[in-house]
Amino acid sequence: MGAGVAGLAAARALGAAGRDVAVLEAQDRVGGRLLSHPVGDRGLDLGATWFWSNEPRIQALIAELGLGTHAQHLEGDALYQDTRGVQRLQGNPIDGPAGRVTAGMQAVATAMGDTLPAGVVRLGHAVERIEVTKDGIRVYAARLEAAGGESVRVAVDAGAVVLALPPALATHAITFEPALPEALARLAAVTPVWMGAMTKAVIQYARPFWRATGLAGAAISHVGPLREIHDMSGPDGEPAALFGFVPPRRPGAPTPTADAILRQLETLFGPEAADPRDVHVVDWRDYEYTAPPGADGLQNYATYGHPLYRTPTLEGRLHWASTETSTEVPGHIEGALAAGARAAAAVLAG
Numbered sequence: 495m496g497a498g499v500a501g502l503a504a505a506r507a508l509g510a511a512g513r514d515v516a517v518l519e520a521q522d523r524v525g526g527r528l529l530s531h532p533v534g535d536r537g538l539d540l541g542a543t544w545f546w547s548n549e550p551r552i553q554a555l556i557a558e559l560g561l562g563t564h565a566q567h568l569e570g571d572a573l574y575q576d577t578r579g580v581q582r583l584q585g586n587p588i589d590g591p592a593g594r595v596t597a598g599m600q601a602v603a604t605a606m607g608d609t610l611p612a613g614v615v616r617l618g619h620a621v622e623r624i625e626v627t628k629d630g631i632r633v634y635a636a637r638l639e640a641a642g643g644e645s646v647r648v649a650v651d652a653g654a655v656v657l658a659l660p661p662a663l664a665t666h667a668i669t670f671e672p673a674l675p676e677a678l679a680r681l682a683a684v685t686p687v688w689m690g691a692m693t694k695a696v697i698q699y700a701r702p703f704w705r706a707t708g709l710a711g712a713a714i715s716h717v718g719p720l721r722e723i724h725d726m727s728g729p730d731g732e733p734a735a736l737f738g739f740v741p742p743r744r745p746g747a748p749t750p751t752a753d754a755i756l757r758q759l760e761t762l763f764g765p766e767a768a769d770p771r772d773v774h775v776v777d778w779r780d781y782e783y784t785a786p787p788g789a790d791g792l793q794n795y796a797t798y799g800h801p802l803y804r805t806p807t808l809e810g811r812l813h814w815a816s817t818e819t820s821t822e823v824p825g826h827i828e829g830a831l832a833a834g835a836r837a838a839a840a841v842l843a844g
């Protein structure tokens with residue numbers, strides 16, 4: 495369950511091995527933390543943006559799916575902002591080489607979903623309960639009949655279940671019968687959701703005006719609200735955009751306003767920065783299918799890839815697969831792909 499990258503990777507691997515698969519997905523779209531705002535046939539990323547050259551799974555997948563890519567824009571000078579003002583640095587020590595998917599990173603999940611037979615991915619199915627039965631495992635989900643309407647309860651019987659969502663969210667939203675082993679339930683409840691407490695702002699402009707004055711569009715700020723800023727433009731600067739992160743703050747801190755973000759960008763990049771085409775401020779704490787309440791208080795990253803996530807439970811029928819459970823680059827898309835592959839292999843071996 496969960497049609498993020500990890501769940502889709504597990505479903506593809508199980509389907510390829512001849513198993514019958516269903517992916518129950520709570521939202522009305524695939525991708526989870528891959529979320530892109532389309533601009534023509536290109537995309538601005540409100541969730542994950544980059545992949546890196548030392549990540550073979552995501553690179554191979556992008557090539558297999560035939561998605562166009564471009565390099566992160568690096569050229570120009572970066573800026574540094576603190577309480578004394580703004581300094582222009584020589585060159586750009588903030589950005590490193592990384593790849594981008596030109597249609598937006600969500601296209602990876604959409605294209606993965608398109609490789610599965612029709613009917614495998616079931617959108618709008620929020621899993622609420624998982625129960626071991628006499629000869630298998632039963633998953634109960636609430637299926638929304640119409641936007642804003644009633645939901646009906648559906649049950650799906652299976653031989654095994656892959657939980658491809660952040661562990662802290664799984665233990666918050668799903669009842670298990672019998673209960674999960676205590677150590678596993680405790681571990682899952684304190685495992686941070688990668689970027690689940692992050693706010694990302696994406697600001698689209700008519701043109702990448704900062705490049706004309708030799709700026710890279712990159713900045714580090716100790717003043718805020720954005721701590722770290724990067725160029726998010728497409729190839730040849732189209733669409734033109736900057737993006738920035740508001741780092742996790744005091745739990746429960748309010749989301750910065752678009753106005754406050756634009757004022758900061760104006761101070762950094764000049765008057766044109768105050769005149770955007772579009773502003774998206776996405777606080778991932780608000781996404782009920784990414785982060786449970788209080789996720790901004792979870793800090794113990796040493797829980798990532800814990801051996802308990804590789805130990806099937808509930809009579810060997812329950813497996814974990816989100817990026818947080820990966821031993822390889824946990825947190826990244828690469829980690830989600832590795833976790834999905836590992837969970838599928840465990841199901842096949844079971």
Ligand SMILES: Cc1cc2nc3c(=O)[nH]c(=O)nc-3n(C[C@H](O)[C@H](O)[C@H](O)COP(=O)(O)OP(=O)(O)OC[C@H]3O[C@@H](n4cnc5c(N)ncnc54)[C@H](O)[C@@H]3O)c2cc1C
Binds near residue numbers: 495689693778815827
């Ligand atoms: C702002 C931001 C920036 C990031 N930047 C990068 C980056 O540049 N590079 C990188 O590699 N990674 C980045 N990441 C991390 C990357 O997005 C994740 O590693 C990856 O998307 C995780 O995939 P997943 O399948 O493990 O989990 P998710 O994407 O969270 O998928 C879980 C799925 O389960 C579904 N679900 C939840 N609850 C239920 C339920 N009860 N029933 C059914 N379905 C349910 C969700 O809707 C979702 O579709 C970023 C993440 C964020 C938020």
